[in-house]
Amino acid sequence: MIRAGRVSFVQTRDELAETASVAVGTRPSMFVKHKRYTAAGHPPPINSPGARVLLWDSEQTAAYYAGTPVPPLPTEDDGEDLLDRNEAAALLEVSAKSWDTYKHTPEITPHLVKVKGVEHCPRRIVTAYRSARQAGPGDAAKPGRPHGSGDMVPRDEIPREIGALLEEDPAVTSKTVMTELGLSYVTVTRTLARLRGEHIADLITSQPDLTPQDAARQLGYPTAVHRTAIAHAQTEIRARAARPYIQEIADTLAGAGLAEHQDVTVTHLADDHIAAALVLSHGAPAPALVWDERSGWRTATSRRHPIRRNTGQPPQGEPIGDSDGAPRPAPAQLLAALTARTDRTDEATRQN
Structure with a gap:
C-alpha cells in the first residue's frame, strides 16, 4: 500500500533502475534483468505480494543505495492509505476478482486513483463500504452480487466454483460463497445443499453402514445444514x-x-x-x-x-x-x- 502522504515518493521498477544503476555501476536494463532489487536487505516493494506492477518508496531506496539507514515506513493504518487491488479485496474479505466487481459501485468508483499506472482506493472508502455491507440498512448491507445484476459466474461453472470452496472448507457459509463469487442467495443455498447432498450420498454408497447423520458429520458439515443436505442426499440416492x-x-x-x-x-x-x-x-x-x-x-x-x-x-x-x-x-x-x-x-x- 501507499501510506498516507507518501504518494510523491512512489517509484516504479524502471525509475528505480535509472537511479540505482548509477550507484551499482550497471546499465538500467541489466539492473532489471538481474533483479538487483531482490537482494538481501533491499527495501521491499510497497504494494501487495503478487502485484503485477511493482512499486517502491524512493526515500527508502535512495537511502539503501547511499549506504545510509533505510527509514521505516509508517506502521499505523490511516484512512488516507491507498490500497491496491489485492489489499482492498483482503480488507473486504473477498477475492480480488470480486473486488473487480465491487469497485464499479457508486460508493467506490469516484474515489479510485491511479499512482504510477496502478489503481488504488483509499482505505477509508473500502472501510466504509465494508461497514455498510455488514451492518448498514438496505442493499448495501447485503453480501453477494450488486443489486440489479445477475450472477457473476457463468451458470455452467457455478457448481465447480462453489464445489472448490466447499472442498477447501466443508463448513463454508452461504454468505462467504455469495461474497466470494458474487452469486445470489438462492443460487448459493441451492447449490451448496445439492453438493453436500451428493457428497453424503457418495459416502453412504461406499460405506452402506453409515447413517446420513454420521456421513454428514464425517464430512465436516455444520449441524445447521444437516437437514437440507441429508434431504438432498436421500433424494440423490433415490435418483441414482x-x-x-x-x-x-x-x-x-x-x-x-x-x-x-x-x-x-x-x-x-x-x-x-x-x-x-x-x-x-x-x-x-x-x-x-x-x-x-x-x-x-x-x-x-x-x-x-x-x-x-x-x-x-x-x-x-x-x-x-x-x-x-x-x-x-x-x-x-x-x-x-x-x-x-x-x-x-x-x-x-x-x-x-
Missing part, C-alpha cells in the same frame, strides 16, 4: 437407484423407433421429488414422456421443457396405459401402451 430403470425404458423406446438413443438424467424437483424426461421422435403420440416417482409415466407437451422443475407439482399430461398408479411399469408394458396410443393417433389422423 431409478436411473437404470429409466435408461432401460429409453433404450426400449429407441429400439422401437419411438425415440432417439439418449442418456437419461434424473432431475430433482421441488419438495425433494425426482423425475426424468424422455424426448420422443417426431411422429410419436407426444413430444416427450415424463416419469415422476409419484405418478409414473405421463405425456408432456414440450420437447424443450417437459419437466416443470421448481413447482413441485406432478406432471399434468395424460397417463400412459396402466402406468397410472404404478410408477414403474415394465418396459414392454410401457412400450405396448405407447404403441397403442400411436396407433390410435394414426387412425384419428386418417379419419380426419
Whole structure:
C-alpha cells in the first residue's frame, strides 16, 4: 500500500533502475534483468505480494543505495492509505476478482486513483463500504452480487466454483460463497445443499453402514445444514437407484423407433421429488414422456421443457396405459401402451 502522504515518493521498477544503476555501476536494463532489487536487505516493494506492477518508496531506496539507514515506513493504518487491488479485496474479505466487481459501485468508483499506472482506493472508502455491507440498512448491507445484476459466474461453472470452496472448507457459509463469487442467495443455498447432498450420498454408497447423520458429520458439515443436505442426499440416492430403470425404458423406446438413443438424467424437483424426461421422435403420440416417482409415466407437451422443475407439482399430461398408479411399469408394458396410443393417433389422423 501507499501510506498516507507518501504518494510523491512512489517509484516504479524502471525509475528505480535509472537511479540505482548509477550507484551499482550497471546499465538500467541489466539492473532489471538481474533483479538487483531482490537482494538481501533491499527495501521491499510497497504494494501487495503478487502485484503485477511493482512499486517502491524512493526515500527508502535512495537511502539503501547511499549506504545510509533505510527509514521505516509508517506502521499505523490511516484512512488516507491507498490500497491496491489485492489489499482492498483482503480488507473486504473477498477475492480480488470480486473486488473487480465491487469497485464499479457508486460508493467506490469516484474515489479510485491511479499512482504510477496502478489503481488504488483509499482505505477509508473500502472501510466504509465494508461497514455498510455488514451492518448498514438496505442493499448495501447485503453480501453477494450488486443489486440489479445477475450472477457473476457463468451458470455452467457455478457448481465447480462453489464445489472448490466447499472442498477447501466443508463448513463454508452461504454468505462467504455469495461474497466470494458474487452469486445470489438462492443460487448459493441451492447449490451448496445439492453438493453436500451428493457428497453424503457418495459416502453412504461406499460405506452402506453409515447413517446420513454420521456421513454428514464425517464430512465436516455444520449441524445447521444437516437437514437440507441429508434431504438432498436421500433424494440423490433415490435418483441414482431409478436411473437404470429409466435408461432401460429409453433404450426400449429407441429400439422401437419411438425415440432417439439418449442418456437419461434424473432431475430433482421441488419438495425433494425426482423425475426424468424422455424426448420422443417426431411422429410419436407426444413430444416427450415424463416419469415422476409419484405418478409414473405421463405425456408432456414440450420437447424443450417437459419437466416443470421448481413447482413441485406432478406432471399434468395424460397417463400412459396402466402406468397410472404404478410408477414403474415394465418396459414392454410401457412400450405396448405407447404403441397403442400411436396407433390410435394414426387412425384419428386418417379419419380426419
